[in-house]
Amino acid sequence: MIYLTGDRPLGLAAGDFNNDTRLDIAVCNAGNNTIGVFLGYGNGSFASQKTYSTGAYPSTLAVSDLNNDSRPDIVVTNTNDATVSILLRYDRGAMKNEITFTPSAGAHLTCVASSDFNNDSLLDIVVANYGSNNLGVILGYGNGTFGNEMIFSTGLKSHPYSIAINDFNKDGQVDIAVANHGTKSLSTFLGNGNGTFESQANYSTSFDFAPLAVGVGDFNSDGRSEIVVAYDDTGNLDVFVIYDTGDFSHRMTYSADVWPKCIAFGDFNNDTRLDFVVITRYYSTVTVYLGYGNGSFAKQMTYLVGNFPFFVAVGDFNNDFRSDIVVTNHDDHTVSVLLGYGNGSFATQKTFSAGFEPYCVAIGDFNNDSRLDIVVANLDSSNSISVLLEYGNGSFASQENYSTGSRSWSAAVGDFNNDSRLDIVVANFDSDSISLLLGYGNGSFARQVKYSTGRAPTFVAVGDVNNDSRLDIVVANRDDSTASVLLGYGNGSFANRMTYSTSNFPDSVAVGDLNNDTRLDIVTNNYRDNTVSVLLGYGNGFFANQMTYSIGTTPQYVALVDLNNDGRLDIVSPNIAGSSESVLLGDANQVFVKQTTLITGNGSRPISFATGYFDNDNHLDIALVNSGTNTMGIFLGYGNGSFANQMEFSTGSTPMSIAVGDFNNDTILDIVVANYGNDTVGVFLGYDNGSFSSQNMFTTGFESLPRMVAVGDFNNDTLLDIIVANYGTNNVGVLLGYGNGSFADVKVFSTDYGSGPFSISVDDFNNDGKLDFAVANKGADNLEIFLQAC
Known part of the structure; x- marks a missing residue:
């Protein structure tokens, strides 16, 4: 079914505007400065639209009860005259004449959202003022009228574009996240609960691309919403995770x-x-x-x-x-x-x-006599460490020296091979390495084994940074301003180093849990720029980018x-x-840390993504299609907001959409992709370990140009089927599933000549227990609803 809208329909929202328990639709008609309301009959059909005047070029809308009469009202952003229109519902779905609020001069509104920002149980409004580089918060009086706009700057030339709302720091107050198109950054405004907000916190994005959309979701199961940012013309998404820093x-x-x-x-x-x-x-x-x-x-x-x-x-x-x-x-x-x-x-x-020019000292019981002994790193050309065994009365035996082959800047102690005997690790300043000397438990040590670090290692610290009950090593590298992390295997050997940037000339390093999340973090002092660097740990051996704090x-x-x-x-x-x-x-203090950038590859142009538990570990994973490289990418989640590197699977030409379902009834999630460039859908069957079979392709028709795909049971046989919007042939195709991962030939439903079906949504629109679908037709400027008859 096709319903005529006004010119250039943009923003769309649903609500029960006449209290008949049936969903209705409101749409922004940007071309003729109105909104259109389509009242639903409850059987999947709608009355013709009734239009209401707005400001110039209405682009986005939101639905909320703004005057506490238990009826949904509509708030609209008008882009060309930089106003907000409020339309209050008064009877049977009719809307009162608009109330107009004019935000700051030159606002050029791009987004609107509503929530209760001051805890008075009355809904308020926030708008993104693209032109004036700020957010406008308008507190509601509960009767459909509002106070003056309060302005919160997003920064010079920031051009805020998109808004998301949630309680990001679990303090019970509503916060705001903003995608800044102009400065290519993300901002958060933490709510104070009285309608005001703390000064914005800015987070840089990964690449030189403008963020277009911001959304929220809990990817690390900590009960807090992470922020996902999508960009204009790039090959990645950014995931920002909130941390107690x-x-x-x-x-x-x-x-x-x-x-x-x-x-x-x-x-x-x-x-x-x-x-x-x-x-x-x-x-x-x-x-x-x-x-x-x-x-x-x-x-x-x-x-x-x-x-x-x-x-x-x-x-x-x-x-x-x-x-x-x-x-x-x-x-x-x-x-x-x-x-x-x-x-x-x-x-x-x-x-x-001790040895010549002793520099650093560490303490441990090296001969298992319950008395503390001393190891000294010697900075002179003897290239050694000295071990002094204690007699138990505060005096020590003569030193025993062990070669390190380089000037020894610092030493640390730990049991690196899990034999209950203390070992020693030494930072070798001149040879860009660390030396590991395994202890025999009698006060003597094996010959050194060396591992590469960054340039001029000055200090070494020990801890279990990936929570595997094996000691790891962290090194401060002075001359290249980095910290090296070497993960231990528990047998006295270590993986190759991972490197993280610090500030200028780190002189020492320490590890500890700074934010009480049971994960070890790294701190360095940086003596060239008078700061300390804090790198928060993810608990898997990886760390966030540094945060710096001024010091003496x-x-x-x-x-x-x-x-x-x-x-x-x-x-x-x-x-x-x-x-x-x-x-x-x-x-x-809780702030957002850019958890990771999910790299999809040069020229990949990821365009659609979905989530699911693809390896059945109860950690949410991400699947996406890369339209530029003709691949599907899988990022397996670790459950802490970080992800494994992308696994790639070949698709057809120019994949444009992705959906998830169990197509062969093995309780393992499978994936379907719309291949726009070669007129097919590709089905990937899941293997329970996060990997997938090669795709099986099913045609959607010659020159069909499938633009979007969705799944559902359209013939009530308890088996999942596939539905696809065919932009090129002006129809919707349904492929009925056999329950074994294969599908019947496509059956098409026309959306009329030139309609250009672009997007599709599946639901039961007439409450008959059968799935229906709605199609947004880009070419015809309308929304078409198909009801399942049998």
Whole structure:
């Protein structure tokens, strides 16, 4: 059935406009400045449209009850005169004369949406003002009238184009996401619950293409909506996932002596509150700061150590349940041990010989005698590390040296081969590598095994970043401003490195769960630009792009610890040029992080996508068609918002549409594709592991140019069938399924000459329990409905 609209029908919405429990249709007639309302009879047919005047060139509309009379009203954006029209329903589907609101000058409206932004149970309106680069929020009074427009800037030349609404940060308030066509970015405005919004957060998109559409969906099963952005003329989609970032915008600074270099933490006075110790290279001292348990500290005492100290660590070296301090002294080739009294004070240092120019120290029980031992990375040309075994009274045996073949900048300890014996990993500054020395459990170690890193590795950290119960290694690479991640196999060997950008000259690295999502994150201090970089982990060994936070001048080291007992890790860094320590307290801030860009290939031009559980792991996957490369792409989801690389399957020529269903009754999802260029549909049968058979092609008719495909049971035999809109032959084709993945020849239903069927939707429009379908005809400017007769 064909229903005439006005000129150039654009926006479309459905609602029950006359309270007869039957759906009606409203459409924007852009060419003659009206909307048309088609009242439904409940049997799939509609009355002729009744038109209502709007502003100039109505383009989008939304349906909501704007005056609390339990009747749906219509709000319309008028592009050419930059106004919003409100049409209130008053009786039997009739609409009152429009109420017009004029947004900011030069607005050029492109999108409208409604929701309750101020929690007064009255619907409000938000519009995208493309021309004036802002959003307009208009609060409703509940009687069909509205207050003045409140303006929220989206940025210079941003040209906001599309809007999506949801509660993105789970605070119970409505938030807004905007696709900015001009600046090629995504913006979010988090709602305050009173009709106002926080300043926008901007997120860059992957490539130099303008976003056209924004939508929402929960791809990682965390109960929060992710944002999907589609672009104009590109080969990818972007998925943005909201994360609790553990924001570090709150900074406190503590003065220190000249050249503070390194910092370590412990409870030095047994009050269950964390304290810290910092070394001062210039004066060859360590200074102890006692914590109040709220993130603030008092300076306690300063102690002499050896000449030009570089690194400090904390442990109980004499088994008296009190924290002690160990320091590497670069210029006199020793380590200093200061035994703690348990009241915040320490004994005078004891010194022990180490290698030449000792730089970094790490602690562990290397000979399984329940006593803490020391490993020292030596920065001189001896290219070695030194191991000092402890006697249990705070003294140590003579050093044992192990070659690394390069200047050793730092060391870390862990059991990398799961034999319950501690091993050592060392950052080799000159050879762009790390050395792994597996422990024998008696205080001695095997010869090194090397793995490549980035340029000039300065620091190494250890943790399980992919949640497989095997230790992995993270390295800060100073000269190429990167962090390397090497995933462990649990047998003492590692995968090749993955590389992530940091800011300028990362000097040290730490790992910890900064946003309390049970996934390890990475932090580096960047001493060239006075920042720290935070890379949030996905729990699968991959990480988000860095977020940076300003810190003091020339930060030398980074440590993670909960200083204020709020259950969140904080960041601490000594600043050598600023003679200070910076504390960045973690906070529960939630922002969107661009989770991943789904790369579909050069010239692929993905045009249609669908979702489903293609490998039956209860993690949502994505299927799409690439019209430029004649392929279907499958992205298997990990359930955390990230996806495996695309698997490609050949389609016919110029695939334009994709749909999902079980065509052979094996409880495994299959896929059908409309091949516009060679007049076929292609069926791919699923294998339960996320892969698919080669396509079986079924003709849709000579020069049919199938534009869109959908699925449904059109003959009530409980077997899925296929329906396709044939743009070239002005008809709709139905292919009845046999239940084994094959289909009968196409049966066509005419949509009239020149109609150009472009899009198709399947539903039961007349409540008879049988599927019907509606066709949008691009050439005829109408909507046609086909009811199933038998």
